[in-house]
Amino acid sequence: MFKRYPYKGWLLISILLWCVAGYRYYAKNNEVTPVKMARSVERNLQDEQQEFQQAVLESKLVDKIFANQLSPQEVEDLTDLSFYIYAYRDDGLIFWNSNEMLADCSEGHYTSGVLLNTDKGSFLKQCVSIAPNKKITILYPIVIKYPFENNYLKSHFEAEDYIPVNTTVGIKKEAGSIAVKDISNKVVFYLNFSKTNLPVWIPGRILIWILGLALLSTIFWVQLITIHVTRKRSITIGFLLTIIAVIGIRALTYVYGLPFNLGNMPIFSPLLYASSSFLPSLGDLLINSLCFLWIVVFAVRNVQSEYFEKLKIATWLKIVVAILIAVAMVWHTLSFSDVIRSIVLDSRISFDVSHFYSITFYTLVGITTIAIVVLSSCLFIYILNILLSGILGNRLLKYAMLVVVGLTIIFVTTHTLTATLPLVMLGWLLLVTIFLDIKMLVKVTDLFSWQTVFWAVFVCICCTIYLQHFVEVKEVDTRKNFAEQIVKQRDYLTEFTFKNTSASIQNDAVIKNFLQSPTPERRRTINERFDALYLGGQLNKYQSKVLLYNAKGQALYNNDTAKLAGFEFEKLSAEPTADSTLYYRGYTEDGHYYLAAIPVFQDSSAEKLQGYAVIDLAIKEGETETVYPELLQPGSIKNMNDEAGYSYAVYVNNKLITQTADYSFPVHLNYSIPQPHTIYDWENSSELLHKVDDTKTVFVIRYNKMWLESITLFSYLFGILMLIVFAVVLYRVSISYFSKPKHSGRFINLTLRNRIQFSMLAIVLISFMIIGAVTILYFSYQYRQSSTKSLQRTMQIVQRTIQQYLNDHDGLSNEKEFNYQTNTAGFKYMIAGLANTQKVDINVYKNSGILSVTSQENIYDKFLLARIIKPDAYYQLDSFNKSLVTQNEKIGRLSYLSGYVPVYDGEGKTLGYINVPYFSSQKELNYQISNIVVALINLFAIIFLVSSLLTVFITRWLTRTLSVVISRFEKLSLSKNERIEWQHDDEIGALVKEYNKMVNKVEESAILLAQNERETAWREMAKQVAHEIKNPLTPMKLNIQYLQQALSSGYANVNELAAKVSESLIEQIDNLSYIASEFSNFAKLPEAKPEVIELNEVLSKAVELYLNEENVKVIFNDHPTKLKVYADKSQLVRVLANILGNAVQAIPDERTGMVTVSLQKQEYSALIIFSDNGNGIDEEIVEKIFQPYFTTKTSGTGLGLAMTKKIIEFWKGKIWFETQKDKGTTFYIQLPLEQE
Known part of the structure; x- marks a missing residue:
């Protein structure tokens, strides 16, 4: 289902995933309708009301609030609630769980709730009377609004962020408005959505993952189909099918747009990046790059230069094709370099990777896109270089053609020959072409080979230099704009x-x-008032x-x-x-x-x-x-x-x-x-x-x-490129696993060398990740401790200064005098100057928690905070009598460290509180962590690079001794074997000792085995010879007896009878001679004469013998390149003739025969496929097909397939078959290719 054509399992999985994606899209897209958004607001309101009922009213927290007996954990739980609670005793505020708003019950009791519209937003206000003098006011946020928005402040509905903030929240029912009910099913307000400003649902992470898996499974299925078509038909058809599938689907997305609202994602916005109508966004560029990479990887696996060497075309036409290929190489090089330039200069993406926290998601997507473009372009140049080499044959001529064509294109496009960047890219193309012509560099054996590391480093260094150049160009433009703005000082x-x-x-x-x-x-x-309040x-x-x-x-x-x-x-x-x-x-x-x-x-x-x-x-x-x-x-x-x-x-x-x-x-x-x-x-x-x-x-x-920027950029490029290469290799391994007709059953086979390399690199990676995580955590802890101590020192200075001022002005005598002095313009002026001197912001609160003075009025004028102290800090200072409180706080999305200290009178009575928020703490911490992370990334890239090279040499050194043992094992035979000498007493030495013992035992056993085999073989041979000879002797004896009887009885036509008997005897004698020859051939094959054979030619001649066969059509699908094997030509011809003859004979007379012979190239072997549409082979005799003397024909010795198997295996090959009853049989012969 998953490993056989037409691979229905993958098709079903892809269809299922697309259906799941469609269902989720339909469900989520309906959530942005006005009715569904109103229901979301209603559900959120009712959930909060239910939470208040359960967490506050139905528990003992109410009594603890009014008795001032809350524990620190209970205070923290109350401050974590999403709604605001205010407790009043005798109209005096005694508890609040948020300092973002203030609310009271002065307008009466609203047990069911009333809508409250403020500058802060819209709330449902509910007052609950606990006792005649005890009241609780609850504000349930509906929408939070800010006078402006930035990275820290975002206006939003409490229920869902995607609900438009300009939605009207009112108590009057208007046309088109939707009612929202509270937990008692009473309408409390109405929502009126603007029809022209309804949100468009943007796919979330879950749908993106589902779509990714659906697309991947579909691509997987299409790839398997194209590989099957390539094997059964031809490479050309498979390649065209791949191109049609990729370009066809992509063209549909250009015409009809991306499905599932994907086009509304920021990555597809032209505001982020746009180059042309063909590349209208960064997302489109990424998709196009992946499509191009798909096509190129398919081509790399199948294109061979030998095919073009055999082209029988005119010389002038070869030159034309060569020029076109050279034009394609130069044009593509200039085009992909222009794409890289465009990504940097034509986008709002920052490629400043020297600060970790300045790196955004789009920075990583941009670098990934560049890596994919560069990788696919290099592979495309590799393909074109193969084609150009196959046509021209002469390297110097190829280099000269590239230079001439490149200079011509540069002159035509730029009207000059001094354009620096095009000339640099032409030189880079020439250098890459020279490297590609060095076989040692092109022969990439596996992912961990030194050639892989070389190409990765070479490509990343070139890309880093080129990319860094345009980053510098963009930075200079930014600096020029900065200079033009700064001169205005606006x-x-x-x-x-x-x-x-x-x-x-x-x-x-x-x-x-x-x-x-x-x-x-x-x-x-x-x-003083101006200085304190306004300046x-x-x-x-x-x-x-x-x-x-x-x-x-x-x-x-x-x-x-x-x-x-x-x-x-x-x-x-x-x-x-x-x-x-x-x-x-x-x-x-x-x-x-x-x-x-x-x-x-x-x-x-x-x-x-x-x-x-x-x-x-x-x-x-x-x-x-x-x-x-x-x-x-x-x-x-x-x-x-x-x-x-x-x-x-x-x-x-x-x-x-x-x-x-x-x-x-x-x-x-x-x-x-x-x-x-x-x-x-x-x-x-x-x-x-x-x-x-x-x-x-x-x-x-x-x-x-x-x-620093160049090294960091190289590190990112190198890491991302290696991940892409690893993903491509993993994809190719998966494709091979499911597409091969016969597989070992293991998903991936790693050699000992690969396992050692993978283990060493994995240890380096895991160790570095652990070290990096521990380093960052430890540094963060130390920095927070340092920040806390720094804040405490600053607070001590602020506290002493404020107390000194108040003491000089008699502000510490009692609470009334403290409140008066802290409200004077002189005190405000002093606070403003102190805050400016210490580079901090200062808030001074009354004993009741109400703000008295602040160095930053804008925070409260713009209703970002209410003029009241943070409740959890106040509770620790007031109820638990702490002399110092430091804690993390937030305004919107801004996190910061904040410290509180009380102000005492001479008797130790608390008069008020001083608060110093350390707003830059998180920003500075992020900056410091950024430097550490950048250093770790660079260090890891260097260590990983060095480790990759070291693992290549270390594994070669470790496995070199094993290679000696393996070579001796390969030469192991029943005849005389050579012992291995090993001087070290280690694991390899133990293996060598056991090997030498085994050799001794093998030689001893070989003598006994040879003797037994000879005896057994003679017995079997005698028995079989006797059986085969007995069959023709019986009719010979009967014919002679019949002739004797005729002679004795005077038979009239005795001469004619004698002639018939003589003819029959001669036929039987010839049969005996044939049997004897066959046994002789099977018992001892003629002496082999190995040579390098072109399979294409041998197969072609073998097929020609059957082209004129009646009722049978024989088709030969040749491979475009010459496939050479090392074997005995006469034996190989014999094998091919045997298999072809069997295929032709297996077709019944009443059926039009079809025999297909295909020659394919695998990684290191050639695969010959013989397919017929005969009767197939019965299951009960499948296991006996290759046994000697077994035959399904009425004539023959049954030695043909046995001899065929013996010949193929002698030359290190494999033979197997697949059969279906009444549909036909397919034989596979796999022979190792002769390595140049």
Whole structure:
């Protein structure tokens, strides 16, 4: 079923898998309909309500919450719930399980729940009264929304991520809306889906795996069919069938698109990569590469140059074909190199593999695609080189033709002969062709041979150099764009975040009061307020100057004489930004890039103007920032400072204006820049000088990591290429196992040498994986410990500073005074300065857990967190009286380390809490682990490469002694044998000793066996001779007796009778002579005269003898190449004639005979197949076919097939047959090919 044509088992498996894939696609695709999405939301809501009933209400947790008796594990379990719980006693909050939201029951009791729409999203709010003074509020998230999205913040429905976020959640039923019910089957809200924005289901991992297995089984079945057709018909038909299957199916996907919504996957998006209509995406390129690899691997297994050497065509036609092949080789080389160039330059894929965490899924897919393209292209060049060598025969002529054709194509396509990259690729093609003509390099015996390692290393080195070149080209383009952006010093993130800043300033009552009644004392307070509340965070990177004016434009105690009219004039030439009050001044030469003129009105009606707050922002020297800006940065805005590895400086009139602090830039540029972009490459860095105009210049530095990047890229390419080669070999082994007519039954046969090599490499791989995993785990543990200690040291500094400030301002006397002091502008200013100095963010909470002051207001202004402490940390500090808590926390998808310490009064009573989140901890850990992983990958690639070479030589050294023993075993016979001498007392020595003992016993037994065999043979021969001679003697005796009787009785026609009797006697005597000759031939074959024989010619002549046979058609399927064996030609002719004669005679007279003779080449042997449509062989006599004296004919000695088997086996061959009753018989003869 799986190993016989038409391989129905594989067809059934593929059909079954396609059906399973279709069913899952249908089921999952229906889940994105509005009704199914609404049911998902309803089911998620009811599950959460059920979980609340079971986990909280029906357990004793409610009593423990209000009794403040929760254990740490119970607190952790409650904080892990997907919904929010708030417990109130006497309207005071005493417990909460999340700091993402706050909710109360001030609007009454909603036991069944009410919809709550907030800036954070939509929730179902439910209030449960436990006792008259005890209430629990539950918020069940329906949809979580953020004001912007990035890598850390993703708006989503709680039920499923694929539900559109713009779906309306309301309490009113509208046309097309779908009701959602709670656990009591009551409608609580409605979902209204936008018909123009319904999601398209994208296949998940399970469907991808099912589709992969279905496709693989289908390919497997098609491959088995093509191999069968190749063997039974011809290579040409099999090759055409493969091409038709591959190109036909692929053409259908181009016309009708990929099935199962595969085209909607990101890998098939043209935004990721697109080159042409033929290669519209990275996924299409990967599929096309795999299809091409399939065709090429099939061709490699079957194409032989000898076929083209025998072509009987005119010389001029051979030259034309040779030129076409040379054109194909050059054109394909230039084309596949252009594909590699396109993957790097025309895609958004990053090939910077020097940082492990910057490697994405698409980076690996891109490198894999490149590896497949290179592998299939090299195999294709290998095939074309075979064809070209077969036609031309002369290597120098071939090289000259490639050079001439290559230069011609380069000139036609580029109109020059100095194009560097095409000339480099032509030189590479010439080098590969020369290597392919070296038989030692082409003769790849197995996967572990040194030739395999050589080709893998050679291809990967060439590919790495070529790929790294375009990576550098792309990096230079990126750096040029970076320079053009940096010269503007435009900060889109600042522009985005300034919206909230300007709105807060306009609504600040303290500022309004100052504008109404300005005094010098109030002005100092206002300055502190600006520094504390509005000029931190993202604006901290600027040197800020705040100027205040009344409605008439008069300055209010400013430290500058600038007039409001001057700023109004500057606004006219500045560019407006996302905020209407902020302007960008790109023309400035002094670093003052932003100007904000914020009008302040008396009330929200914006009718009565009170004055203006003007903020002048000048860029500071570049500083390291916390990750908050990255968290608060919309995904549509790319921060230029996130470009890893770049340092920059801006010069105006050759004078340094601004720079990053991690490079020593010259204060003055003392040399001219001849071009707009000038690059200087040094040993450790690459300098790009971008000249904007006659006054402005940007200096961008990239630290050189070319060697690291090249080695890492080589490691990835080498590893992926070896995996692809291993997969191809495994696929070929699987195909061979299921397609061979007669197989040993084992899936794969590994020699001792292969097993040793495989074991050594496996040990290296496993050991390195274990060492790498342990190293990373240990380093992560040590880094977390170090981060925790660093955080604790920072917290001690922060704690001492804050306590010192509060102590100086009497803020530690009692809780009331603490709450007052922490809410003053002076304290906020101190916190902002302390956070800036320590490069951390600081939060100070009241004793109740409510946020008092923070150095980053944006987190709370944008509703990422509620102004309340993390519940699990608060519970440990308040209930378990811990003096220090460090734990891992998350905001969206951002994980970070956070520390808490309490603030005590003089009597040890807790007044509040200080929190320091260490946001960069995970990012820095990932960076450090990235360096370790990259180093391990490079080290492993080198060790694996060295190990591969060492295993080749070590296994040869280990098996060399075994080869001596094997050679002696091969020469072992019953006659005199040579002993083996071994000087070492080891396992091989023990084997040699046993071998020598066996030789002695064999020689002793051979003498006795020969004697017994001679006696037995003579007895058998005498018995058989007697039987065979007795058969013709009986009729001879009867004829003579009959003649004697006729003579004695005077028979009238005695002369005629005597003549008949004489004729009969002569016939019987001839028969006896024939019998004697046959026995003589069987007993002792004539002396063999071995020679190298062309099987094609011998078979062709043998078939010619039967071409004129009546009622029988004999067909000969010759192999296109010459197959040579080493044997006795006369004996081989005898064997072929015997098998052919039997095949012809096996066909009954009433049937039109068909005998097919096929010659095929296997790996190291030739296979001759004789097929007839005769009666077949009965099962009961199948085992006797090759026994001497057995025959199914009415005449003959039964020695033909026995003698045939003896001859074939004498020449190290095999003979077997397959038969079907009334359908025919197929005989197989396998002979070893003569190795050149």
